[in-house]
Amino acid sequence: MTSAQMTDTPITDLAPMKLVIVGHVDHGKSTLIGRMLHDTGSLPDGKMEAVKAMSDRRGMPMEWAFVLDALQAERDQGITIDTTQIFFKTSARPYVIIDAPGHKEFLKNMVSGAASADAAILVVDAKEGVQEQTRRHGYILHLLGLDNVVVAVNKMDLVDHAKDRFEEVAGEVHKYLGGMGITPAAILPVSARHGDGLANKSQNMPWFKGDTLIAALDALTPKPLPVELPLRFPVQDVYKFDERRILAGRIESGKLSVGDTLLFSPSNARAQVQSIEAWSVDGPVLSASAGQSIGITLDDQLFVERGHVASHESEPPVQTNVFRARIFWLGRAPLEVGRRYKLKLATLEHPVEVQAIERVIDVSDLSERPADRIERNEVGEVVLRARAMLSVDEFTANPRLGRFVLIDGYDMAGGGLVSMDGFHDLRRANAPTSQNITAVETRVTTDARWAANGHKSGVLWLTGLSGAGKSTLALELEQALFRKGWQVYVLDGDNIRFDLSADLGFAPEDREENIRRVGEVAALFARAGILVITAFISPYRSDRDRARAVAPDLFHEVFVNAGLAVCEERDPKGLYKKARRGEIAEFTGISAPYEAPENAEVEIDTGALSLSQSVEQLLGYVEANFRTGAG
Amino acid sequence: MNHLDSLEAQSVYILREAFNKFDRLGMLWSLGKDSNVMLWLAKKAFFGHVPFPAMFCDTGKKFPEMYAFQKEYSVKWGLNFIRRDCPPIEEIDPTLPPAARSAARKTEALKRLIAELDLQAVIAGIRRDEEATRAKERVFSPRGENAEWDFRDQPPEFWDQFKTDFAPGTHIRVHPLLHWTELDIWLYIQREGIPLVPLYFARDGKRYRSLGDMDITNPVSSDADTVEKIIAELRATKVAERSGRAMDHEAEDAFERLRSAGYM
DSSP, X not given: OOHHHHHHSOGGXXXXXXXXXXXXXXXXXXXXXXXXXXXXXXSOTTHHHHHHHHHHHTTOSOOGGGGTOOSHHHHHHTSOOSOEEEEEEOSSOEEXXXXXXXXXXXXXXXXXXXXXXXXXXXXXXXXXXXXXXHHHHHHHHHHTTOOOEEEEEEOGGGGTTOHHHHHHHHHHHHHHHHHTTOOOSEEEEOBGGGTBTTTBOOSSOTTOOSOOHHHHHHTOOOOOOSTTSOOBEEEEEEEXXXXXXXXXXXXOBSEEETTOEEEEETTTEEEEEEEEEOSSOSSOBOEEETTOEEEEEESSOOOOOTTOEEEETTSOOEEEEEEEEEEEEOOSSOEETTOEEEEEETTEEEEEEEEEEEEEEETTTTEEEOOXXXXXXXXXXXXXXXXXEEEEOOTTTOGGGSEEEEEETTXXXXXXXXXXXXXXXXXXXXXXXXXSOOOOOOSSOHHHHHHHHTBOOEEEEEEOOTTSSHHHHHHHHHHHHHHTTOOEEEEEHHHHHHTTTTTOOSSHHHHHHHHHHHHHHHHHHHHTTXXXXXXXXXXXXXXXXXXXXXXXXXXXEEEEEOOHHHHHHHOTTSHHHHHHTTOSSSOBXXXXXXXXXXXXXXXXXXXXXXXXXXXXXXXXXXXXXXBTTOO | OXXXXXXXXXXXXXXXXXXXXXXXXXXXXXXXXXXXXXXXXXXXXXXXXXXXXXXXEEOSOXXXXXXXXXXXXXXXXXXXXXXXXXXXXXXXXXXXXXXXXXXXXXXXXXXXXXXXXXXXXXXXXXXXXXXXTGGGOOSEEEEOTTSOOOTTSOOOOBTTBOOOOOOTTOEEEEOTTTTOOHXXXXXXXXXXXXXXXXXXXXXXXXXXXXXXXXXXXXXXXXXXXXHHHHHHHHHHOOSOGXXXXXXXXXXXXXXXXXXXXXXX
């Protein structure tokens, strides 16, 4: 905004700064707000009289907190139960005050209030100093990325307006907030009940040379909208009310223009913005930026749905199925390893499983301890895993796509911030990079091939630990079927590594690429009428799901199941021994995870069955599903 | 983006979330300034369409100008308009103070409408700055089977993630205007040229600042007969918007009780 606009725009038309008031219970948050409203002339006529009457009725002196505590129970108990919002203005700008309850059991309400704030006032009782909720709220501010903090050391009248005491408390606050990397914009002594140091300079503390609270607030700069960050346009919905197919959503960061090529994650499909649609505006809209709720049409009718994220091709979000997160837990039941929750990140919704709890943080002294659960109102660090690729950002890189909530049953049970520390971005451009390519249709259909072969084709995807018997089983089955005259071929893990995937290692992103290639090749074979048997450990569900997605109607997952102990004892290639000696990094089952299938079409227990029994079982499945006329 | 742009964008986001999450959704259209702004925002959100019914619980005691307005604009705006009569006062809790009891007829009508249309959610145009209990509201506010509001145990709501997963029997109120102030509403009416019931504009030194039933709404002294003059008046006034609404002031907790029981 230019200065010319500034002077032309009345104060009341500026966007208000959202201010959350936090601090320990009874340190005087509601009183401070009530008095601040009064001292800035923001109370409506009659409000003071009403509050006085309420106070009189209860036989108490003028209770400023009644200005805010709207509920009967709040007034009777003298506490704030739920967050409330109230509007006021100074000569510099309007504000929205978000009053957050101080009681521990109302943390969810405090977070609800604080998460949308631009800045915070932390209220600390001069007599009591930093208390448990001071620390907890300070930590939550830090966690929410709210670093615009003004500290009001309140009730200075109760400590005889002593400079020494103020400096002592200020030192305590500095130390705690500093430990989290927050430097308060100001720390001021006030006496809220008497309006001392709020809008008016204190008469009782001539030793304090700093600002009044109001002046300190007016000096804060609101955070700008993230227009300069890379584009993130999460699709909220797809509308077809009329002839237009409109992708609706809010731009969370960056900007887009008509004609831009957008990359949609996780599908990696690309299309150009054909128009930005709007109702009741003058002229066409040619561009839009962070914060705007818009609708666009594309030049290509891609499959796009809620939760997909549009970006520019050069700066896409991270793609991953596993990430680390800082969590604050509000749920009635504790967060536990192995439990599943629904993750909601922008408009994306997807189930995730808690793979690990790395630590729980004690917010009273910032110490950390290992734990297997995070209780209500605790903060901790966890690893979450999803079955599919999710599009996210590091919270520090882009808060808008780096924060999420977890739903437990019907309830919003926690909030978290994404960290990719120790994990890879698994994005691979699996859309063609070549230009000028056009798909051709073959004239020989798969059905015709099946008729000629006398059997159907498909992919039998064998997955299991190393040593579970995948290759042995695959080769036996291939031979048995070949003898019957079937078109059959084995793609084996080790063989592929000599040629098609000779350039890849065993890091998660290399494994992902390896499986992607095998999935594509297997699907080609299957369409050619051949029954393909693949033998790959393929430890990640998401990778197998992607292989399935290449030819979903032809894909059959076979879980070759033998326990780790059995496989390690067999150790046909001596790899487990090497892995145990630490000579192989990231060995599945030892130092890298194996995610067993959840809905495999067949499970063969090679730990219990003999080889011939196993082959027998698999042959039975093939006969039942691939013989022409079957299945 | 200026302030009105961001208010509009946020409301549009909320309306789209509601539309995505609920198959059976309705919007309350009280014919007042706020609900006209809300309908306007729906047309913005859905590109000229209002893809759910606009519902009006009729006390039978609205001003004639309001009925005329309703007739004209339910056609002009292409609304799926649904009107239902409120039940008579005799069917309402007799322990409520008289004005609150009268207002509670609307709550009862709404409950019946929700049951009749089997609605999962109702969009209502309340604002935080109107009244202290409304200031505590959530954007997506769950209600019990009897429409009651448990203000002691509201779901967390942050980063625009709202409660959208429910046990059967839960009902939701959606509040897309919660973050607007009265002045914002008028500035937006001015910017967008949104039509209004003429009672808001001063005649013979009086105008209505808030429109309810004829018998429980009082005009304020004012000479503001244009949107511009109303905005100028609001910039200067310190009189509460709902001071002309009797039911807010009968007892210390009169309005709180009404709202807990399901009033908008």
